[in-house]
Amino acid sequence: MSVPDLPTMCAALSDPTRWELLTRLGQGAMSASALARVLPVSRQAIGKHLEVLREVGLVESEQRGREVVYLVVGARLSSLARELDRIGRSWESGLLRIKQLAEQPDQDPPPLP
Amino acid sequence: MSVPDLPTMCAALSDPTRWELLTRLGQGAMSASALARVLPVSRQAIGKHLEVLREVGLVESEQRGREVVYLVVGARLSSLARELDRIGRSWESGLLRIKQLAEQPDQDPPPLP
DNA sequence: GTGATGTGCAACCATCTAGTTGCACACCGA
DNA sequence: TCGGTGTGCAACTAGATGGTTGCACATCAC
Numbered sequence: 096m097s098v099p100d101l102p103t104m105c106a107a108l109s110d111p112t113r114w115e116l117l118t119r120l121g122q123g124a125m126s127a128s129a130l131a132r133v134l135p136v137s138r139q140a141i142g143k144h145l146e147v148l149r150e151v152g153l154v155e156s157e158q159r160g161r162e163v164v165y166l167v168v169g170a171r172l173s174s175l176a177r178e179l180d181r182i183g184r185s186w187e188s189g190l191l192r193i194k195q196l197a198e199q200p201d202q203d204p205p206p207l208p
Numbered sequence: 209m210s211v212p213d214l215p216t217m218c219a220a221l222s223d224p225t226r227w228e229l230l231t232r233l234g235q236g237a238m239s240a241s242a243l244a245r246v247l248p249v250s251r252q253a254i255g256k257h258l259e260v261l262r263e264v265g266l267v268e269s270e271q272r273g274r275e276v277v278y279l280v281v282g283a284r285l286s287s288l289a290r291e292l293d294r295i296g297r298s299w300e301s302g303l304l305r306i307k308q309l310a311e312q313p314d315q316d317p318p319p320l321p
Numbered sequence: 322g323t324g325a326t327g328t329g330c331a332a333c334c335a336t337c338t339a340g341t342t343g344c345a346c347a348c349c350g351a
Numbered sequence: 352t353c354g355g356t357g358t359g360c361a362a363c364t365a366g367a368t369g370g371t372t373g374c375a376c377a378t379c380a381c
Contacts, residue, residue: 102224109219110369121299128327140370142328161378162327169299176293179285186234186282223339241357253340255359274348275357 099151104175107151112136113144120154120167127163212264217288220264225249226257233267233280240276 099107107113116130127145131138145165148154152171156163212220220226229243240258244251258278261267265284269276 105218106222109222111215169296172296176289180289183282183285
C-alpha cells in the first residue's frame with residue numbers, strides 16, 4: 096500500500112459504518128462474517144468497507160484457518176492525527192502572523208532598495 | 209453549530225478541492241470569488257465547499273464591505289487531531305491487552321465464586 | 322461423505338455529491 | 352447614473368458510493 100493522501104485517508108473515515116467496524120475491531124480481531132452477524136449490514140458490504148480500510152492501512156488482514164480476520168491499526172490513526180495537528184498549528188500561526196501585521200499600522204515600512 | 213461527529217468532520221476533509229481551499233485560506237482570508245479566480249472551479253461550487261467547511265467549524269465567514277471573506281480555523285483541525293490520536297491509542301492498548309492475555313496460556317484462571 | 326459455514330466475485334440499484342449554467346439582485350466607484 | 356463585481360438561489364447532470372442479491376467454491380466438523 097502506498098501512503099494515501101490526506102483526502103483519501105479522511106474519506107475512509109467519513110462513513111459511520113466503517114467507524115462501527117473500526118470500533119468493534121478495536122476490541123479484538125474479527126472476520127467479515129462475524130462482523131456481519133452483529134451489524135445490520137450484509138457480509139458483502141462489510142467486505143467492501145474492510146477493503147477500503149485496508150487500502151489506507153487502518154486495518155490489516157490475517158488468514159486464520161479458513162477465515163480471514165481483520166485487525167485495527169491504531170498507530171495509523173495516530174500518525175494521521177499527528178499530521179492533522181501539524182497542519183492545524185501551521186494555519187493558526189499563519190493567521191497570527193497576519194493579524195500581527197494588521198495591528199501594526201504604518202509602522203516600520205520596508206525600505207525600497 | 210453543534211459539534212459534528214467524527215464521520216461528518218472527516219467527510220468534510222475527504223475532498224481534495226476543499227483541502228485546496230483550506231490551504232489557500234491558511235495563507236490569509238479570501239472571498240469565494242477571489243478563490244474562484246485562482247482555482248479551476250466555479251464560484252458557486254466553491255461556495256458550496258465553503259458552506260460544508262463552515263458547518264463543521266473548519267472555516268468562519270466574515271462580512272467585509274460587500275464581500276464575504278472566509279478564515280480557516282486551525283484549532284478545529286487540531287482538536288479533531290487530538291480526538292483521533294486518543295482513539296488510535298485506545299485501539300493499540302486494547303490490542304496489546306488482548307495479545308498479553310493470549311500469551312498467558314492456562315495461567316492463573318479466575319476462580320468461580 | 323455431507324452439511325454448514327466462510328470467502329470471492331459479479332451484477333444491479335438508489336442515493337449522494339461535486340460540478341455546471343443561468344439568472345436576479347446588491348453595492349461600489351468613476 | 353451606469354458598468355463592473357460580488358453574492359444568493361435554483362435546476363440540472365455525470366459519476367461515485369453504499370447497499371443489496373445471487374452464485375460458485377473452499378474448508379471445517381461430525
